[in-house]
Amino acid sequence: MYKHTGSRGSGAPGWVLQRITGLLLVIVVIGHYFVMHADPASGHTYAAVLERMHHPLWKMFDLTFITVGLWHGLNGTWGIFRDYKMKPAVSLTIYGVIILSGIAFWVLGVNTILSF
């Protein structure tokens, strides 16, 4: 048997969360898309973005998007990697990269949103 990287507990919470975040994302992502493209300006000019960003609800929306999206995407990615047999060192590295890059980009994104 090879050793696993990651949680040794039940896989259930992660699995459920992946689905819940997915469902949340349906609303958030598609909503995001329509907002950005219903009026071409809204997503593509500094002024429009600025105006939206001053609204706390939109801030919340974007924060949710980043958090949920990153978690879902990276948990999903890790889920993919775990489907393949890897040497412990390889899997540990990948796991580390996923977690660190997740945190890094989350900080980056949050920083952008909160800078308004």
Added chain:
Amino acid sequence: MIKHQYDVVIIGAGGAGLRAALEIPEGFSCAVLSKVFPTRSHTGAAQGGIGAALGNEEEDSWEWHMFDTVKGSDYLGDQEATEIMAKDAIRAIIELEHMGMPFSRTPEGKIAQRRFGGHTRPEKPDDPDSKRVAVRRSCYSADRTGHVMLHTLYENCIKQKVHFFSEFFVTDLIMSGKSCAGVVAMDVATSEVHVFHAKAVMLATGGYGRVFRITSNAHVGTGDGFSFVYNNGLPLQDMEFVQFHPTGLWKLGILISEAARGEGGILLNNKGERFMERYAPTVKDLAPRDMVSRAIITEIREGRGFKGSDGTFYVHLDVSHLPKEVLNDKLPEITGFARTYLGVEPTREPIPVQPTAHYAMGGIPTTVDAEVTRDKKNTKVPGLYAAGEAACVSVHGANRLGTNSLLDLIVFGRRGGKAIAKFIKGAEFALLPEDAADRTLERIDHLMNSKGKEKVGPLRTELQERMMEKVGVFRNKKDLTEMTSEIKSLRERYREVSIDDKGKIFNTDLVEAIELGNLIDTAEPIIYGALVREESRGAHSREDFPKRDDKKWLKHTLVYKTDGKPKVDYKPVSITRFQPKERKY
């Protein structure tokens, strides 16, 4: 050559072998050998059900069950054994249920039961002599009863950590003087020969359907167990009684369970007549198998069958009038077979059927505790046991009733297991002869090096076709006599068999060649038994002796192998409760 020592070696992981294995107590070693992975054993093919007078659906009693079995056996079944089986049936089924077997259920949550051929009760329960009508006695799980039973038993063996040797092909028994000291087997994966030294050996190797061309039996049903016993100078009992099941799929022999008729299906000839009304006016299509098979062949012979594309004949089994739910819920598997293999839609069209070689009533003679006996005085062979289809207790006599075989497996498999458990506590290992494996090694060596011109496939087909023609549903002296010389010549030609595969790994070519030898060994006592028995009883129907003859023939036959013509001896039938009467339905 690799040697093993086990207190118990069980050959065969069908219902009988597995049930016996469950009785071997902790602290004793037990090996179960099977030439196929356990759940691939033929018990898994059984469809219709397993009989017991639970009385869950309507009033029933073990005595009625016993009576039906004795009558079904055409009074050749030993009544002592039959009584044990009918009584123990109820406990045995409940036990299966407790082991986890998933049964179909009644609305109250009890095990559901349905009608089956030959199972009856007196119309007025208080008057045992009143007219008999069909009774719901067959416990079932849709039409996969054998499948779930086999799996349940195997699962319980895993739970008990029974030690299996899967894909080990047993080739011979080891006799040490008058007792059995073990078996010789070949590991199919490597062709390595193993010697299993044991205090007790049980043969649960199943039937020999593949002796015949049209059969419901698996390809591995090659009668190996019969051949081991026969070749070691021990007798085989009542081998002439071969059950032809009336409703095999035309050409293929795949079984359409009696459950189809139990649920209301009917047989029709080419005039659209429900011909069973003429042969068995009271129970009609639910008459016992031997009668229905004869009726079908008679209809065909008298020109009322259907002619198929290849010139062979069949009759129709019609279930199209049954409600869709019945077909889908109670008979899903067999309606599937008709669809898959013949392209017939049973909800609309009748299914073409013909009799198919199905079950061995005869076999290795045993006591009611599955101990193998060697003569008409029932002298036991120490250390050797047999159960299941390979054995002849005999509860089925001249004709087995549907659902009684699965029952036989778990009742006598268990009794055998218990008897072994008792035996091994006191017994020592019999001396293992030096030359135990020699016969096997020679046989393998001969086949691997033979340059003869005979091939397994064609030779086997020839045997199967001749047996079907001459030792089938109807028999007569002329055919049987011809067959005795046929079998001799087949045996000679078998010596000239060569095989293509000379390798060691998974040499199924070699396995099939050895199996062909076993088939020939098994066919011989069938032919000789049929030739000497000059009467018609149950499944054995002689055109030249169409009547049952209780004066001369209410006895079992025992056939022994000799260098020349096999020797035949006779054994009395145990009759306790029911005196022979004419068998009418």
Added chain:
Amino acid sequence: MKVTLRIQRYNPERDSEPYYQEFIVEAGDEKERILDLLHQVKWKFDGTLTFRRSCAHGVCGSDGIRINGRNRLACSTLLRDVNYRKPIVIEPLPSIPIIKDLIVDMSDFYRKYEAVKPYMVNNSPPPEHERYQSNDDAEKLFESAKCILCACCTTSCPSSWSDDNYIGPAALLKAYRFVFDTRDEAADERLDAVDTPDGIWRCHTIFNCVEACPKEINLTWHISQLKKRLTEREM
């Protein structure tokens, strides 16, 4: 009617790599079983062709093989189920070690089956009669109890291809068979056995198993019931 079989051959005593060999066989009509054609090859042309089989009508589970790229039983696949005008490609089950020709090493498959404790556990003293169970409860088990352990499903699952430790749909189905039996008392142990990194969560509802199952068992549905039961327990 002539039909060409293109069979993957491999004899460990002779070959270092599997290769393909073509045989032209004679089929009566399009209702012939692939198994009968394989027998024809073995009995007429080449006795070294090696495969498992027993019942010949889809109830024993011996002869799971890959026919034209998908897992099926040789005995339940008729000519009319495949395109027989082109050579019919016959190979052993994928992603499982090959012993010889069409025979694969099933030991790992059986080990996973045993891992879910495939037997009923009920330590309360049994009643004198059967344990009652409603017909509805019984029928919940029937589909899963149909399984003949042919391995067509597990070896068709992409998750098993990428991770041979994945417990696989057949074992999960077996877990369902007992977890949902009202008479059983060991559901928790079985749920533990499947709730591992190589366990049930590696199932991504790909449905290859359902497509492959010769007994038409909807494995994915059964697995989904198990997942639900597990999440209810865990959360």
Added chain:
Amino acid sequence: MAYQPKPPDGWLKTNLRYYKHPGSWAWILHRITGLGLTAYIFVHIYALTTLTQGPKAFDDEMKLFSTPVFKVLEWLLFSLVLYHAFNGVRIVLVDWANGAKYHKKILTVVYGLGVVLFIGMGILMFREPIANMFASLK
């Protein structure tokens, strides 16, 4: 055992060679789109950091993203989102709502709805060029 069984082909080869029905395609696409979207989210977050560098930096960048090529790419990206989202819902239905019994029907709906929304989004995104096109026809 005296011999070694032949190890099976690797996952990629097996995957390429095995028969594929709609369900297995759905999974392959879900995987690819999932990975694609995750990669995109990274790029997206990084690209938007220009917001912190003032209006000019951002608007310059947006000029690039407003070119027709990028617009079309964005539209195509939407197909990934749609596919992954709807198929994700299908997976959830399979997991939680007996969807395993009619997953193929759901799949048809998924594809159907996806195509409709994709075209709808296209019209929305390109309504100006489309309107212009029709105007020039007059």
